[in-house]
Amino acid sequence: MTRRITWTLLVLTSVLLVLAVVPLAVSMTARERVAFRDSQRAATRVIAAAAEEHLSDRKPATAMRQELAAAARAGDCAAVYDASARLVASTPCAAAQGREAEELAEEVVSGHEPEPPENEGRLLTAEPAGEVRSPSGAVVLARSAAPLDARIAALWGWSAAIGAAGLAASVVLSVRLARWVGRPLSRLDASARRLGEGALDERAEVGGGPPEVRRLAATFNTMAARMEALVHGHRAVLAEVSHQLRTPLAALRLRLDVLAAGAEGDTAPELASAQEEILRLSRLVDGLLAVARAEQATPRPVAVRVDEVVAERVAAWAPVAEERGVRLTATHGPSLSAALGAGHLEQVLDNLIANAVEAVSEGGSVTLDHRSAKGLVRVRVRDDGPGMSAEAKAVAFRRFGNPEAKGTGLGLAIVHRLVTANGGTARLEDTPGGGLTVVLELPLGPQG
Template sequence: MTRRIAWTLLALTSVLLVLAVVPLAVSMTARERVAYRDNQRAATRVIAAASEERLSDHKPATAMRQELDTAARAGDCAAVYDASAHLVASTPCTAAQGEEAAELVGRVLSGHEPEPPENEGRLLAAEPAGEVRRPAGAVVLARSAAPLDTRIATIWGWSAAIGAAGLAASVLLSFRLARWVGRPLSTLDASARRLGEGELDERADVGGGPPEVGRLAATFNTMAARTEALVHGHRAVIADVSHQLRTPLAALRLRLDVLAAGADDSTAAEVAAAQEEIARLSRLVDGLLAVARAEQATPRPTAVRVAEVMAERVAAWSPVAEERGVQLSTVSAGPALIVALGAGHLEQILDNLIANAVEAVPAGGSITLDHRAAGNAARVLVRDDGPGMTAEAKAVAFRRFGNPEARGSGLGLAIVHRLVTANGGTAHLEDTPGGGLTVVLDLPLWPERGHERGVSSRSSPVERTADQDR
């Protein structure tokens, strides 16, 4: 925007300068030419008046010679002709003689107004000696056009200097004006970007710039303050709910454990069923809290090495998978990919997917983690050969409690979907060839300039839920 404002003002100023300076310079040039011509004709008339005394009254040629000498000292060339167009007297310079001078003399002697030409850098002027209709002779004066050209060049030089100075001032003022308007907007844009990245305490500078921008910054700060209050209030509610729900559930579980220790065979089954429901309710509460935290995520992207994180999570989940008789492995055939995700998000995504697959795949089955490049994204696949999901279940799998066939709370895939989309990626489900389910994640790649530094494979501790979505 700064450049657009500057170039617009610069173009407008340039047009105004051209429309003002060029016509003025043209007008001054024309006036200078007229003045120069008038001065030359006046000098010619002076010589013509002195020549008339010689040609008409046959007086001595003293006055005529004096005027010719004066013209010669001034650098002019003059020639006096009689009524028969014969040369009577002239200055040592012969520029006032020749064919063009003869044509001028002929027109003057015939009573016509001559059109003075320019001959080899000299201007010719002709005036009658005596009456215009019956002249006794004619005077031709040739004057160098160099002084006139110098004056014209000076006029155009000053005009160009004035135009250049005006243009330079316009450039300076336009860029200062553009920066005065654009800098607060750039600062406001940066503040909005940081607020969107999760810095809820970010505020814009309301000083400087136009008043409208200042009011916009103040409005932005009000919005940011309310957003921060709402988010912090939401987080406080989540923390309170977490504490208030987990504490009575834990107490109820302890009471049931005590009751189960002294229960007889008739009530042991009922107590065990109650314990299972309490455990399921605890997992449900944990899952809801995990979804709420995922929905609040405003990640700041960091560079994450996909292969290293996959290998780490496979190593962490291998004991659980072996206990259930499931083979867990990773495939890294393609190039090492680096994605831009929030801190710990890839770990949390893989934990939920692996936990969900381990619960769903029967003993003897397998789970494979793979990744590959897919255009401008990194594609991560979690493939299993379990029972899979129906088309109806896959259509609602990423919703909270969307899958009615889920044996758990059905929150794991909802957490995965929220974390993936919050980082600018996509997630969808496919059938595994031969049976099973494949979760396909397309994650944004980290820019090339970030490969040299700031690359990490592990981040802050993550939160996961082991609720079954299938």
């Protein structure tokens, strides 16, 4: 955003400077040229007035020669021609003589107003001596264009300097403005990212930037404080519930074990059934706590080697699968890293493998594979068990949503929550030939 603001102001300033400075410089250049021409023509008329007295009134040429001498001292070259365009007098400089000057004099004495040309860096002007229609002669004056060119160059130089100064000032102001607006937003963005990664104590700076950005930062801090209090409150409730439920369940199970040890007759089966119910209730409480923790997960993504975790979890569950007569394997895949919270992929695979091993009958198989797909890491857990109906798959990721679940019905809910919290997706598909396939698509992490 800083760069966009800077470039926008620079382009706007450049356009305004071009539209303002260039036309002004062009107009002043034209004015300088007109003023130079007018000054040159005025000097020519002064000499022409003195020359008329000599050519038409037959007065002495003293005044005419004095004016020619004054023109020479001023750096001009002048020549006086009679009615036949013949040279009468001139300054020592011969720039006002020659074929071009004679043609100008002929046009003037014939009653025309010629277009003054430029001759070797000098501007020529011609004025009639006497009446314009029937002059008694003509005066040609050549003046160096160097002063005019110097003034025009200085004019354009000052215009360029003003434009450059304005552009430089615009650069400084636009950069400061962009940073004034952009830096607080960048810090706020970084704070929001760290809060999303799980740093609940993160707060944004409220001191700098426009009032709107400061209000936004204050609102963000209020939201972050409330979120932190809410999450900590939920965690405290979970800890209390865990303690309050597990302790009496453990005590009740211990007492049932003591009673079952000395039970005889019809009492023993009843106590065994009660022990199983207590065990199922303990697993249910543990599952609910696991789901609640997963729902509150705010992961800080790290690079997780998917191939290593898959191989590790398959090796860890191999004894359990072997005991049940299930073949658990993992296909060899590429070395890929996913951006996940620490330990989340292990927890997800543990739940999926546990569900698959429990669903598959003796002699069945469970296979894990992974690969790269469109900027994601795709992990599949396939089994050849009984599979799921379409209705069961539609609600399988909800807590207690699957009526066909053999366990607590919370494993897939934990999987879905952990995967989506890390920016991935989870879905269920039918395994070709029968069974269920869980497809996980996880964000690709830095490879190396």
